Amino acid sequence: MSAYLEIAGVNHSFGGLQALNDCGFAIAEGGIACLVGPNGAGKTTIFNVITGFLRPDTGHVAFRGRPLDGLTPQAIVRAGIARSFQNLRLFADLTACDNVMLALPERAGETPFGALFRPFATARADRRRRGDALQLLDHVGLAARAADRVRNLSYGEQKLLTIARLLATGAELLLLDEPASGLASGALDQVMALLRRLRGEGKTLLVVEHNTRVVQQIADEVLFLHQGHLLAQGSPAQIIADPALAEIYFGGAL
Amino acid sequence: MDYLYSYLILAEIYVLLGLSTNLLVGVVGIFSVSQAAVFGVGAYIVGDCLLSGTLSFLPALALAAVACVLLNVLISLPSLRVSGDYFVVTSFGIQLLATATFTNWTWGTGGANGMPGVPPPDLFGASIESTRGILALTTMAMTLGCLAFWLILRAPFGRKLRAIREDELAVAAAGKGVLGAKVSAAAMAGAFAGVAGGLYATYLSFIDPSSFDLDASILLLTMVVVGGARTLWGSILGPFLLLALPQALTLLAIPTTYAATSRQLLYGGLLIAFALFRPQGLLGERL
């Protein structure tokens, strides 16, 4: 049987810098896998490869046994994989609700033709979408901020909003790039609780995370990336206890 | 009275152009400085068709709209490949090319001497000679244009266009296509400009390249900046205001030799003042 998500032999260089070096791993369906590794290890780059934003020099990605090589980001979302960005990339001038509505799967009325010639049907469909979006916002605890522009939200709220936007795509495998970084402990607990809840709802999560305390609390499995190569994969306890990995991870700091 | 009618007709035609520019530049963020070129192509097509008698007004207007849709899509295509700043440069080049063509292609445009004697518009066999009749026509065209703009902006498609302006990559990550939406918006903007061109040619009955040059494109951008980006009311207010200002200047009894210069000074000053002190324009959002 083939793995749920499988990455094999991925190499990618930026100019002379080899960001991914024979990178390969597989994750199973369900649960939270944490992708860890020092700065510049290639975590964001492998996300870009999986989601079609970057075409690797060599290597393959397959999802549920189906190769994803060469697909556009759009097609990969339709296949069931969506990602968030380390730097959020929210639409700052739009409201929180509009940010989520934008990511809901395409229906009638999203074409200019529908907008012009079927205005009433389009408005009706959009009201339904708004309902769906409000539900998702409620799910992440942002119902009260639905009508506010993103630029007026706090950083913690913006991070929650990226997760709501990700959920709106309907994807089953969610790649989250540092969803908890930069958060104070209250917001951090909120995000961790949300990720666990998503796991409970049957989503599969691959999460880039630097904070070992967070990794210990949410990860079912940890993947350790170093210099673009997967060094180790195992339970949180195994990975964190490994002195060689700790040495790489904390470098001179310890 | 005729004076007022003439102002209203021109302002309404420029509202169509303002909508076109606002859609492309304000909503989608394709920073075009060549919308006057598309306007010109619409004007010359309708002028040629009516002068030669090959088509009557409505079919000529439809032909101009279709041609301008294709043209605007074509000249917006570089924006899909090169990023914002570079597109301005290619767009600038397109405007220069268009002006050169309008000025030198004497057979099609009358060249620098212009194209005189364009017949008035006709509807269903009846020629519309009166200024009032033309005002009714431009009012109808403007109303339809405004309705289309409003319907687009409030629809999910409009939301997608706004999102594209902010962050194309994030739109792609949300599973949405970017290319098709940009092409559709460019097509709509082209149709608006083409229709505006046809109305302009038939109303003035004389057109020459000076109405479709870089200054004209910059005037359109000024209208969007002053009125405000991404709102219907901003797109309406900008043209009405900017076309009224030169008239107001004439009340100041400036000698006619300085009139053209003072207009440029006024528009330039407004552009700078709004960019610095009121980037959201009077009734809109920042560009």
Ligand SMILES: Nc1ncnc2c1ncn2[C@@H]1O[C@H](COP(=O)(O)OP(=O)(O)OP(=O)(O)O)[C@@H](O)[C@H]1O
């Ligand atoms: N577009 C790019 N052009 C050039 N170099 C890049 C580019 N993107 C990433 N890199 C380089 O590739 C390497 C891997 O970067 P990547 O962003 O994947 O690291 P990361 O593991 O996500 O690090 P961080 O924890 O800091 O987010 C880094 O050395 C980075 O400088």
Ligand SMILES: [Mg+2]
């Ligand atoms: Mg990163």
